[in-house]
Amino acid sequence: GDSVTQMEGPVTLSEEAFLTINCTYTATGYPSLFWYVQYPGEGLQLLLKATKADDKGSNKGFEATYRKETTSFHLEKGSVQVSDSAVYFCALSESGQNFVFGPGTRLSVLP
Amino acid sequence: KAGVTQTPRYLIKTRGQQVTLSCSPISGHRSVSWYQQTPGQGLQFLFEYFSETQRNKGNFPGRFSGRQFSNSRSEMNVSTLELGDSALYLCASSPGYDRPGQPQHFGDGTRLSIL
Numbered sequence: 001g002d003s004v005t006q007m008e009g010p011v012t013l014s015e016e017a018f019l020t021i022n023c024t025y026t027a028t029g030y031p032s033l034f035w036y037v038q039y040p041g042e043g044l045q046l047l048l049k050a051t052k053a054d055d056k057g058s059n060k061g062f063e064a065t066y067r068k069e070t071t072s073f074h075l076e077k078g079s080v081q082v083s084d085s086a087v088y089f090c091a092l093s094e095s096g097q098n099f100v101f102g103p104g105t106r107l108s109v110l111p
Numbered sequence: 112k113a114g115v116t117q118t119p120r121y122l123i124k125t126r127g128q129q130v131t132l133s134c135s136p137i138s139g140h141r142s143v144s145w146y147q148q149t150p151g152q153g154l155q156f157l158f159e160y161f162s163e164t165q166r167n168k169g170n171f172p173g174r175f176s177g178r179q180f181s182n183s184r185s186e187m188n189v190s191t192l193e194l195g196d197s198a199l200y201l202c203a204s205s206p207g208y209d210r211p212g213q214p215q216h217f218g219d220g221t222r223l224s225i226l
Contacts, residue, residue, distance in 0.1 A: 032212045043115070043201050043217035044154075051212040089154065096205060096213040098167060099144065103153040 002027045004102035006090045012108045013080055021075040021105045023064075023090035031092040033057075033066055033073040038087045038104070047075075047088070080109045113138065115218035117202050123224045129190040132221045134202030136183050142166070142207025143185040144215060145177060148199040157200075160185055161207045189223075197225045 006023040013019060025031065032051045036044040048057030053068035064075045073090060090102040116135040124130050136143050144167075145157040156169040160179035177187045183204075189196055199222050203215035 030211075034214055036217075041219070043117075043219045044203075045217070046214045049212060049214055093211075093213075093215075095209045095211055096207065097142075097159075097209070099156075099203075099215055101146075101154045101156075 002031065002092060002094065002098065002100045004090050004092055004100050006088075006102035007105055008103050010106040010108055012110065014110050015082055016079045017109075019075070019077040019080045019084075019107070021088055021090075021107070023073045023075065023102060025071050025073065025090075025092050025100075027071075027092055027094065029094045031094045032096075033064070034091040034093070035062070035064055035073070035075050036089040036091060036101075038089065040086075044089060080107070082109045082111050085109045115202055115204050115216050117200075117218035117221050119221060120219065121222045121224075123226060124192050125226050126192055126194060128192050129188065130192060130223065132187045132189075132200055132202075132223075134185045134187070134204075134218060136185070136202075136204030137216055140204035140206055140216070141183055142205045143179055143183065144203045144205075145185070145187050146201040146203065147171075148201055148220070149197075154201070157187070192225050194225050196223065198223060 003026045034049045035047040048059040050057040050066035055066045087104045093099045142161045144159040159167040179185045199220045201220045203217045
């Protein structure tokens with residue numbers, strides 16, 4: 001079946017550092033890809049998405065590009081802030097159904 | 112547009128009891144999914160309901176059950192509670208149709224603690 005693999009962390013960075021969280025997937029079809037963020041005490045919030053190869057999703061300074069050839073959707077941000085400290089989940093879905101989530105990556109940003 | 116609403120936010124129960132959690136999806140969404148989130152196991156899929164029918168099911172024992180009403184609101188029930196059922200239970204809704212790119216929208220969860 002479909003699956004998502006991502007670095008589990010925790011990832012600890014200093015403020016203004018560059019962030020990369022790796023995500024790779026296995027799917028039988030042509031999935032849509034998502035990044036979600038979870039702040040303490042809250043549910044998951046959609047951060048960005050991409051629906052086809054070479055699409056770039058972006059939001060709040062975060063970016064991820066749908067790479068079909070490497071089955072990857074790595075999350076990047078050029079300069080992280082303390083407020084970005086959260087858990088990040090990579091996910092896929094085929095045809096709006098059967099969402100599959102990665103294990104989550106905890107990010108801590110130190111001032 | 113109101114988001115996904117889960118009630119209650121917190122629950123404390125004892126072993127052997129049963130519990131019912133409620134989820135109201137975003138207006139117009141017909142798919143509701145339930146997840147269990149624990150520090151050790153991450154986010155685990157329980158089941159999904161679409162138009163009052165269970166469409167997908169995860170690998171959980173029969174003590175975990177759910178249902179969906181005609182207005183798309185959903186309830187999840189856990190019977191004979193065990194200590195290991197302590198977790199954050201998340202509900203997510205989506206339109207549910209066969210349409211790529213539709214994300215799931217999550218509620219803030221119900222924190223269930225078993226004593």
